[in-house]
Amino acid sequence: MKINIKDVEYVANLARLELSEEEKTQQLEKLNKILDYMEILNKVDTKGVQPLAHVLPINNVLRKDEVHETLEREKTLQNAPEEAQGMFRVPKIV
Amino acid sequence: MNYEVVIGLEVHVELKTKTKIFCSCPNEFGSEPNTNVCPRCLGLPGTLPVLNEKVLEYAIKAGLALNCEIAEFSKFDRKNYFYPDLTKAYQISQFDLPICEHGYLDIDVDGNHKRIGITRIHMEEDAGKLVHEGDTISVSDSSLVDYNRAGVPLIEIVSEPDMRSAEEAKAYLEKLKAYIEYTGVSDVKMEQGSLRCDANVSVRPFGQKEFGTRAEVKNLNSFRAVQKAIEYEVERQIELIEDGGKVVQETRTWDDAQGITLSLRGKEEANDYRYFPDPDLTPLIISKDYVEEIRKTIPELPDVKKERLISEMGLPEYDAGVITSSKGLATFFDHTVAIYPDAKKVCNWLMVEFCRLLNSESVEIENSQVKPEKLAALLKLVDDGKISGKIAKTVFEEMFISGKDPEAIVEEKGLVQISDEGALGAMIDKIIAENPKSVEDYKSGNKKALGFFVGKIMKETQGQANPGMVNKMLTERLD
Known part of the structure; x- marks a missing residue:
């Protein structure tokens, strides 16, 4: 499988990346190399093998439903570009 | 041409845990903005989520109540999209291995019994809340974000496209609300957003096998809105097709003031969420023993209770349906008949006088000053001939407002029946x-x-x- 420049633009847009024409070409090459490698992996017979859910053999890590300390609001908002009424101010969305 | 309506509902329910799903912040409604947050739910770098055990328990409990199969193996996935209410630019949700699948709920509409399939129930985190600055949305050029809700545990309950009318959709949602409320895993308050509903609506000519193209309608904040929005959407789609147009698959929002649905197209990104397993969370292996332990904690559910009220208490089917439609009403009924065993009489008082006052005064039954003992005492006064049934209504209203005992009210106001x-x-x-x-x-x-x-x-x-x-x-x- 090969992708083209349109696919790169599509993925870049989903990831909110602004790429120059040169960067797009570079990324296209890199992504296609990865896909080539996937082609090799695809040759492995995986019949009867469950898709991997986690790379480590651990499961059921849970915590108790107990309240712990929260962050002070001053700290929460300290890196906010703008704030008002104790909230983060962002450009209008809808 | 005649059209068949096809509806499926996606219902989000906030779980009533003490803390959030992946961090130990309080799960509380109505706190000061950005006070129930920590580095984890704010998505700060280097933090890791850990699942709240109560969330897993509640999700399984809801699933069992809704007749679902519980997964033996389940995992969390990341749903990737950018939006300011989402701190990490992905929502932790479940994609291909949800915790519950293949359930159902039975509904009754106009005397017709129908089974509505439940495709799946999955666990996920809620997003923060956008608050619009200024008087109206249109005049403000910025929004404010409160992340208190970010990380509040949700279950999303997805139905099969089994409903064929707005009434069926409403009946399903009401039934679902009652079932969840009985299990106690959520307080299911639509007005506070702890129960939220999106509707997938499509139409097709009668007899056609394939589904028509569907629109997803969001922003349905009440049972009334669910019904009205579906009715409007059905009419819109049929008109569009009759005029030679085509329904487009899109998300629409219900505008309650105008009573119409509006397209959100163009304002929305392509629905390409690039789900992948969240490596920060471990998979879940659910044992049969654990599931059975949870099953034991499920109380008598509305349909079973309804049957019991009919067969053991002799209530008419309609009355039994009303009484069991809310946990509060059902509990009040149970406690009252325990001390005053005339079930039909108690039921009449609850359905007529009590519900009327609860509605008109916007009081929830749990918070009412009228308690089962007081209602029983009032009915006893009527039986003993101390007051007439008509006066009893006056006394009840007074009880509702002042919380006084019925005997005291009768005495104070000189309402004793004249039998001389x-x-x-x-x-x-x-x-x-x-x-x-x-x-x-x-x-x-x-x-x-x-x-x-x-x-x-x-x-x-x-x-x-x-x-x-x-x-x-x-x-x-x-x-």
Whole structure:
């Protein structure tokens, strides 16, 4: 499988990346190399093998439903570009 | 042409845990903005989520109540999209291995019984809340974000596209709400957003096998909105097709003020969420023993309770349905009949007087000053002939407002029923003497004239005369 420049633009847009024409070409090459490698992996017979859910053999890590300390609001908002009424101010969305 | 309507609902329910799903912040509604947050739910670098065990328990409990199969193996995935209410630019949700699948709920609409399939239930985190600055959305050029809700545990309950009318959709949602409420895993308050509903709506010519193209309608904040929005959407789609147009698959929002749905197209990104397993969370292996342990904690559910009220208490089906439609009402009923066993009478009082006052005063039954003991005491006063049924309604209203005992109200307001034969007799004789014309009417066969006399006496005594005695004494004198 090969992708083209349109696919790169599509993925870049989903990831909110602004790429120059040169960067797009570079990324296209890199992504296609990865896909080539996937082609090799695809040759492995995986019949009867469950898709991997986690790379480590651990499961059921849970915590108790107990309240712990929260962050002070001053700290929460300290890196906010703008704030008002104790909230983060962002450009209008809808 | 005749069209068939196809509806599926996606319902989000906030779980009533003490803390959030992946961090130990309080899960509380109505706190000061950005006070229930920590580095984890704010998505700060280097933090890791850990699942709240109560969330898993509650999700399984809801699934069991809704007749689902519980997964033996389940995992969390990341749903990737950018939006300011989402701190990490992905939502932790479940994609291909949800915790519950293949459930159902039974509904009744106009006497027709129908089973609605539940495709799946998955666990996920809620997003923060956008608050619009300024008076209206249109004048403000910025939004404010409160992340208190970010990380609040949700279950999303996805139905099969089994509903064929807005009424069925409403009935399903009401039933779902009651079931979840009974399990106690959520307080399911639509007005506070702890129960939220999106509707997938499409139409197709009758007989056609394939589904029509569907629109997803969001922003349905009440049962009424769910029904109205679906009705509007059905009409819109049929009109569009009849005019030679085509329904496009899109997300629409319900505008309650205008009573229409509006397209959100163009304002939304392509739905390409690039789900992948969240490496920060471990998979879940659910043992049968654990599931059975949870099953034991499920109380009697609405349909079972309804059947019991019909078969054991002799309630009519309709009444049993109303009483079991909310946990609060059902609990109140149970407690009242435990001390005053006339189920039908208790049921009438709950359905008529109590529900009317709860609605008009916007009080929730749990917070009402009227308690089962007080209602039972009131009914006893009627049985003992201390007050009439009519006066009982006045006393009940007073109980509702002041929270006083019925006996105290009757005493204070001098509402004791007049059952004194002498006093009533004198009054009746006087009224008969004053109204010879009506006496003649009665004697010439107009039995309705009796009502005139009863009314006079009730007016004279402000409703306190014992109606049985008044009737008896009147007929004795007139016949």
